[in-house]
Amino acid sequence: MSQPTDSRTAFVTGITGQDGSYLAELLLAKGYEVHGLIRRASTFNTHRIDHLYRDPHEESRLHLHYGDLTDSSRLVSLLSEIAPDEVYHLAAQSHVRVSFDEPEFTGNTTGLGTIRLLEAIRMIGLEVRFYQASSSEMFGSTPPPQSEDTPFHPRSPYGVAKLYGYWATRNYREAYGMYAVNGILFNHESPRRGETFVTRKIARAAARIALGQESQVYLGNLDAVRDWGFAPEYVEGMWAMLQADEPSDYVLATGTAYTVEDFARLCFAHVGLDWTRHVRFDERYLRPTEVDALIGDPSKAADDLGWRPRTFTPELARIMVDAELSGLRGPAADVSPFPVLGVAGRSIAG
Numbered sequence: 001m002s003q004p005t006d007s008r009t010a011f012v013t014g015i016t017g018q019d020g021s022y023l024a025e026l027l028l029a030k031g032y033e034v035h036g037l038i039r040r041a042s043t044f045n046t047h048r049i050d051h052l053y054r055d056p057h058e059e060s061r062l063h064l065h066y067g068d069l070t071d072s073s074r075l076v077s078l079l080s081e082i083a084p085d086e087v088y089h090l091a092a093q094s095h096v097r098v099s100f101d102e103p104e105f106t107g108n109t110t111g112l113g114t115i116r117l118l119e120a121i122r123m124i125g126l127e128v129r130f131y132q133a134s135s136s137e138m139f140g141s142t143p144p145p146q147s148e149d150t151p152f153h154p155r156s157p158y159g160v161a162k163l164y165g166y167w168a169t170r171n172y173r174e175a176y177g178m179y180a181v182n183g184i185l186f187n188h189e190s191p192r193r194g195e196t197f198v199t200r201k202i203a204r205a206a207a208r209i210a211l212g213q214e215s216q217v218y219l220g221n222l223d224a225v226r227d228w229g230f231a232p233e234y235v236e237g238m239w240a241m242l243q244a245d246e247p248s249d250y251v252l253a254t255g256t257a258y259t260v261e262d263f264a265r266l267c268f269a270h271v272g273l274d275w276t277r278h279v280r281f282d283e284r285y286l287r288p289t290e291v292d293a294l295i296g297d298p299s300k301a302a303d304d305l306g307w308r309p310r311t312f313t314p315e316l317a318r319i320m321v322d323a324e325l326s327g328l329r330g331p332a333a334d335v336s337p338f339p340v341l342g343v344a345g346r347s348i349a350g
């Protein structure tokens with residue numbers, strides 16, 4: 001970890017998620033004081049950031065606060081108390097398939113949650129730099145390559161909600177002169193990815209099948225094309241966006257295209273298996289409307305911020321499968337005592 005050099009304060013929503021955990025590490029390494037918003041849950045939900053507590057040096061600069069994106073008064077009181085220099089708004093109901101089941105909830109958290117936060121900042125009169133976690137899902141059915149100038153056509157309640165947050169962020173920048181920016185991030189993955197997103201589901205299945213713990217995994221559409229990058233590199237881009245002289249919106253992507261089938265082939269090949277023998281189809285994982293192809297053009301981020309991806313999909317697949325294997329072989333492997341269906345990665349959410 002590099003020597004801390006900064007003494008700024010950041011407020012991170014979604015700190016318990018994949019990106020929030022990597023961003024907290026990055027900011028702490030830079031010397032920031034980090035305040036994170038967490039939800040009260042009936043079980044522990046801080047496993048991705050627990051290691052930061054265990055490091056006695058980091059403990060003093062990481063603070064967690066209970067709150068929720070649907071609770072405006074709490075957002076106001078927290079922001080008044082913390083008075084951060086930078087706000088990274090990463091919290092959301094982030095699962096596209098689930099957003100079809102819970103469209104109103106997704107709109108309330110993923111969409112309105114953004115304006116609640118922006119409005120809290122405006123009401124208090126904070127001089128902050130604000131990052132909005134916008135998404136390539138907003139491009140929806142608009143054909144690739146997609147850049148900052150590509151028209152949006154969202155294909156899910158999640159995409160619609162993210163578009164609301166995107167325009168709210170631009171509007172607060174234009175209306176109130178806030179330093180508020182959208183990172184339009186294409187899919188980025190890691191061993192910390194939620195288990196019901198397709199890359200983690202496949203990597204986990206390949207590892208469990210290789211170790212003889214399962215035999216099959218059920219998936220939906222194998223033809224979807226995605227531009228998969230490595231999450232730790234994307235949080236560097238988020239930080240870089242808030243350091244620029246002028247606020248602007250940026251795409252972060254690798255610019256490369258792979259299908260879900262390709263990802264399955266890569267993961268299973270890494271453990272010496274033929275994916276066709278282990279992947280089965282389940283229509284429950286299809287979506288009412290699909291986003292067929294997302295391939296980003298990250299040239300603006302490269303030119304203005306010097307941000308470039310370093311890890312591409314084939315290496316990402318290897319990293320994720322290796323992490324699953326070592327987790328399963330290690331003493332801390334968390335095996336459910338109630339394997340309901342006995343099929344790797346199978347869940348309601350998909």
Ligand code: NAP
Nearest residue numbers: 014016017018019068069090091092094133135185187188
């Ligand atoms: P993630 O792992 O699903 O994390 C989502 C975070 O939001 C979690 O910390 C979650 O808390 C929190 N959250 C959800 N609802 C909340 C609420 N009502 N109040 C407070 N917190 C709430 O997502 P991610 O992959 O890290 O993505 C981070 C952000 O980037 C999200 O906004 C996502 O939509 C967006 N994004 C992600 C990608 C990608 O490929 N990963 C691409 C583009 C944009 P719990 O831990 O308690 O559930």
Ligand code: GDD
Nearest residue numbers: 094096135136137186187196197198219220221224285350
């Ligand atoms: N989750 C899941 N589960 N997806 C599957 C499955 C399955 O069993 N089988 C096929 N897929 C396909 C989906 O239909 C989709 O086309 C693709 O795999 C990727 O699905 P996800 O991994 O769920 O990601 P996503 O692209 O829908 O959404 C992610 O990326 C967005 C950025 O474009 C999420 O992280 C969003 O929060 C993010 O904004």
